[in-house]
Amino acid sequence: MRTLKFLLQKEFRQIFRNPSIIRIIFIMPLVQLIILPLAADYEIKDVRITIIDHDHSSYSRQLTDRITASGYFLLQNNADSYRQALVDIEDDKADLVLEIPASFEKTIIRENEASLYVALNAINGSRAGLGGGYLQSIVQEYNRELRLKWIHLPKFDTEPNIKVLATNWFNPSLNYKLFMVPGILVVLVTMVGSFLASLNIVKEKEIGTIEQINVTPIKKHEFILGKLIPFWVLGLVILSLGLIVGWLAYGIVPAGSFLTIYVFAAVYLLAVLGLGLLVSTYTSNQQQAMLISFFLMMIFILLGGLYTPIDSMPYWAQLITKLNPVTYFIEVMRMVVLKGSGLKDVSGHILTMLLFAFVLNGWAIINYRKRS
């Protein structure tokens, strides 16, 4: 017990003497939590549109006004020909081209039906899809008004009609930041846990100080505990800082209890630190440890459901997400912060995480040798 106390003292001193670690702990989460959610905005607005109006009629002008007044579109240019409009797309000045054919107004009145031509820059598929969707709904709305002007529909429903009412629970204003911030916080905590812990141990190997520890009577588990506890504490400190930043910068207050978050985080950090430890036992220098952690982190983050929903991944990828600790923490954070889930709701997640912690740490301890 006394040995452990001295070891902890040594570790904490070492950490706090290194200014870069202090910067990593205090500045990185702050900057990232403030910048990333602003950047990670999938909401698509201000689609740039170039309009070619061959008709110059009152209808085509009304339609143009509807589009520019909708708030979704920015009118980039009024082109005279399709060829000219395409140049805007080639130069990446416009996302979308709308062509209103000549005698659009006449055709719709005489022939009951007229067409508009839309060309989209589809390199970014989701942007194109959504931009096209917005345009379609504006045109449909305009179409409906047009019909009302020409045919007087009876006031009562003559056709059977099913109305759809949609309600959004937990995030009624559909605020994307509320969804991203808890997830990004998880990534930050994970990075510190796995990176710093593995680098710390490998550094002792690389500069040779581990030999000095190995010849002392310090036991294997004491050494490992001495390494784990400081980073476990740091992880929780970063989590707290992140929650404070989330509250100050975005006004995000968890709907559930802090207890649930901290209980889960405490177990989660054990698992992640175990992973860091395991990486350090398999590597001999910092460069290797860093690359391997980086490689794993990249897979964990991309397959953790932070940016894209897990449900839409193929089956084999979903299996991998089950072995990914980050998935569980992101899920738990979102459940607690947005939906107010309690300890009972996440008990399954906690048990899984305990199992992770047990396996990873056990493996690391077995693999750690006092001899080089």
Next chain:
Amino acid sequence: MKQYASFVKKEFFHILRDKRTLFILLAMPVVQIIIFGFALSNEVKNARIVVFDQSGDQLTQRIAEAFNNSVYFDIEATVHSYQDIEKLFKKSNIKLAIVFPPNFQDDFGHFNTASVQLINDASDPNVATTLTNYATNIISDFQNNITNNRKLPYTIRIEQRMLYNPQLKAAYNFVPGVMAMVLMLVCTMMTAITIVKEKETGTMEILLVSPIQPFRIIIAKATPYLILSMVNIFSILLLSVFALEVPINGSLMLLLLESILFTLTCLAFGLLISSSTDSQQTAMFISLTGMFLPTLMLSGFMFPIENMPLPLRVISNLVPARWYYSIVKDVMIKGAGFSAIWKETAILAAMLLVLLGISIKKFKTRLA
């Protein structure tokens, strides 16, 4: 020249002997392409939903059936109260609840109107919006089936054409992004770290007292990573053409030349980092926060730059990957020539010169 060659050889030995590092450097782009190409998608499919049917008549059952038959929804359970819905939302991955009010069929038959309530778990706003759209479509299709599609007068039809990417493949967007990310990682981070490592372990001193010029040492250190990056570019391009079926529409030569330019910019950035730090950990974190995250976030490949607030849009101009990403997109997918990308090329070249200038000035031949 001979000195330089033997230094490059020494660096190659360093890299080739460390099998683990080498493996990861070469496997990274492959794994990224596989994950981005086959695992990630924003498409929402097989969303788990519950039904709360207070009416329990034939019509509601048929609608529920229609939901279950669609690829977008899987009915997971039927519930009997709003409390149950909330409980399930809090505990599991249910995304949507469909609520039929009592007397649904009667209302529909007698008053010609009935309403369905959709309750979304809106934690993920995009998924919620998408699912509402899908559900609305299913219900209106169902209704059209009942009322036998009446043709409405005065219809405006829209004909859409998808340019460059008619099948809306996500790969067209991310292949250029992955290229930028991998090059940046290999060149900036790895060069910064190898140089700092020599400082940290004290071998830099030995190199500095050798007769070779200090700046040659640095160039020799960067050369193997330039070559490694070229290998990675080839593997990314091969995978994307043959596994993901993304074409190279423009000139391959131009693409490679631009890639070399970007690689050099990354190397210069790595040199700058290495000359301003003394420990590998610091070097790593500077490359991660200064280079990797901005590349991921601000190059326009994961998140649209147009959506960002003004300060971020301004900062994004300073991220080299942003320009490279736009070059690759233009050359590879739009098939543009040099005239379309000269501006981006000039910006990258200017960045390269500035970075090199600063790092040469900062490079110290003396320790302490």
